[in-house]
Amino acid sequence: MFHPFHVEQFLSELENGVKYNYSESGVHPMTLKELVELTGMDPDALWATMLDYPQVNGFTLMRERIAALYEGATSDNVLVTAGATEANTLVANTLLEPGDSMVAFRPIYEQLTGDVKNRGIDVKYVDMDPLNDWKIDAQAVSDTVDATTKVIHVINPNNPTGRVLSIEERRGIIAAAAKVGAWIVSDEVYAGTERDTDETTKSMWGDYDRVVVLNSMSKAYGLPGLRLGWLVAPKAEVRACWRRHEYASVAASMLSMKLAEAALEERARKALVERARRLIRTGFETLTEALQVHPGVFSVSPPHASAMSFIRFKLPVDSETLALKLHREQDVLVIPGSRFDVENHFRFSSALPDAHLREGLRRMNLVVGEMLETV
Template structure:
């Protein structure tokens, strides 16, 4: 099969290690292993438990403790509906690999995480793009979705909140989306790694709204632990059984140490989320102040989500600009051509506050060449 190169990952693989100020990423500033082990003031006990671990395969689908912690994140999910995966990328791949066949019709949000449209294409599906709109605060049009959907549409793929823009589909939007999908019996695959941390914003998981909803997530973004390669997929019991069959061909297990750390992180998620809410709020305020002063940048601000999409007023192709910016100032962004959106770049503002401040200052200094 043929598949396109993964634009964002290809870019980061080439340039990420050259950055002094990495403001391209989409995670919230990562925890250290010591930070994780210190959660709950159980470090010595946890180290003893880790040292005693037998390095076998462990639990194929994830430990029962892991499944119970994940199930508790949802309103109507039992542990038997949870499958552990290699990050959310593994979860998305599993769902698409198990359900999409040649000539199926798939609708994908666009731009979004590239897996959600290029994997279906590689499997022979007919993929229609459901475009996000800047004039609608980077949300897509539900009226346009009604024009795109067909009687035999197999799946609608979304990323909520959206990567790269940080736009959020709230409950009312999702409920109308579900009503459209129900008309034709389409699955909805929702990549939910970017949990909004804005107070009083109601954003339910798709699996809690729709029997044919499939939710994927991981520890990488909102929980600040991308180094533990743990994700999960949650669906109804029948669909989960389908996934089990295909999962056996894609992985055996995530590993006993990763599972152990994932359970500990999820048990103490409120401590992590409290830390991250404060960091996101602080850094977003810094970005808002910077945008107000930077005449060559505009931004539709994300909803306390760890990724944003700045618009650059520059007389230069954005990738060339980003390469020069990195080489001359050490600042890393992800350019527009990785999202097919000329004139924009992904700004990952939820890095450490010090890195953000220094990176934005260097970016502004670099932009003065056009004044």
């Protein structure tokens, strides 16, 4: 039975042409001109790029720059992919076989879990606690893994809540994985988007010997249009994923690799992360103000990281109805919590230009005000 990708289905059907789009999960994208200026690239050299097939596993210098972000990793531990989307698909097809199972934490962006389900693999969920800052119960993790568990999947920082795992939660997940010899697949695309610290979220890489890390240029760097991601893994698993990569996409594009390589030069990378954090921090302040316009309607556990918030609401409608009403009446798009299997919530991205953000929030509050008048 095919499992559709519920979040992306909602987006692809409704986001085209919407004026106030708060459904994305990254910071406001950069223009090509802005990126070229920030990196100091020679525009003439860019125009002279041969639009040929690039190095299939990723330019060597780019893989070296990626490896430098993960202590102890080398370029041989890195495979460059067509976005983190392909990296997830490669992992699903490499690490899991019929009869295996995977443990994941809910609410969750279901890219890997959906892929796994579509391969006939059982996914077992541990629910994060919405009343306790979305914390994970270590005992629940230990109780959920069993002899069939081949992968424990984490998104850290989390999508959609923006929560970063605590030291205790990390230890509990590692202990549970070690108990059965499972892999930890750690999606870290929001590392670098921290809201209340300048310290980047610690990678799972290096804390356990069976770890695969996924990341991309999309979220912390504001470059989703490059469609460029990577996975970091032990060398044998990189080579196994590489063989499947040759079927899936052959390679990311030449231009994407060239631009990403420049963006990952340390000076440029730090500037991109600083830009992301500025947008995230000011945007969340603006969002928080707007959520107080109608007292008692909205509440949110402040995200530790990421451009988005998972907002709880008290209104006489479900999340899908609310999202469609905002879209229909005010040209505002948010992701209903039902698409993450959590009701009475919606995901809202606020790392956007201030005037655009404020107008969309004003429109959202207009709809809410009208609903409250009829209650």
